Amino acid sequence: MSTLATAAALVAIATTGIIYGTDIFAALVLRPAAVGAADASVADLLGRVHEYGDRRLPAPGTVALIATALVTATSHNAARIGSAIALAALLAWLAIYSRISAPINKQLRAAAANHTVPPDTRALQQRWDSVIWTRAALQSLALAGLLTAVLTR
Template sequence: MDIVFTIAAILGILSVAVIFGTDVLAAAVLRSAYADVDDRTLVQSAGRGHYYGDRRLPAAGITGVVMSVAACVLAFAGGSPTAGVLAALAVALLLVWLVLFARIAKPINKTLTDAALADVVPANARVLQRRWESIIDVRAVLQGLALLAMCVSLVV
């Protein structure tokens, strides 16, 4: 059972790391870049980024949650309650991230994607971007803590 837990945890870690890296990039780089461009460029860049991200990144996000749940179950079943609790903590953090994403970021992603593809600039483009950015630090921290919990679950 240990090897199956380890494989599930590693797959969870790798998948969570993809989303963590994406959120850190947005917090550390894209936020500043978008602040320096005009509204049309903001809408085109962010909207088209969301267009591709919302199609390509769910596989990593879903895999991260599923493998973290699997690692949690396998740890408890294999008699490693500390690893199980750490994996459960990771799952809880990922679920909080998912709620924030679904309620705040995803609707903004859709609005900016639709605007970019229609080649229009919404009057509230900057307001939308500021709202999206208002949770990016929290999202990155949640993903980072989930990643840390999963890594520690491998060594306890």
């Protein structure tokens, strides 16, 4: 693995780790906490959480994708296979996030900003919850692929 590929892999690991940690926290802590909370609390607090997350997390997510693509393009053999698996996992994560999570985040952000409670708050949260473990698993797979790329150079 070249110095460029190694540096890109380390950047990809660090930035993927940010999203991985966020999704694991959401799966282990936010999801079960929201289940027991009142709809107004879910709409307000999670709307505000998504407000900050949707504004701040695209940067590390984008860097992770670009760095992982760079590792894939500049590596050979097992390192390329590991980074290609990571890239596929990140792209699958992005598809799920874009199609399911982001529209829900937008609705909850709007509710929090307007101090309203959507009548379907519970259904929105259940739909969001239904993909968080898949998102976390895809981030885990991405990290494993990137670690494989670094360790098999």
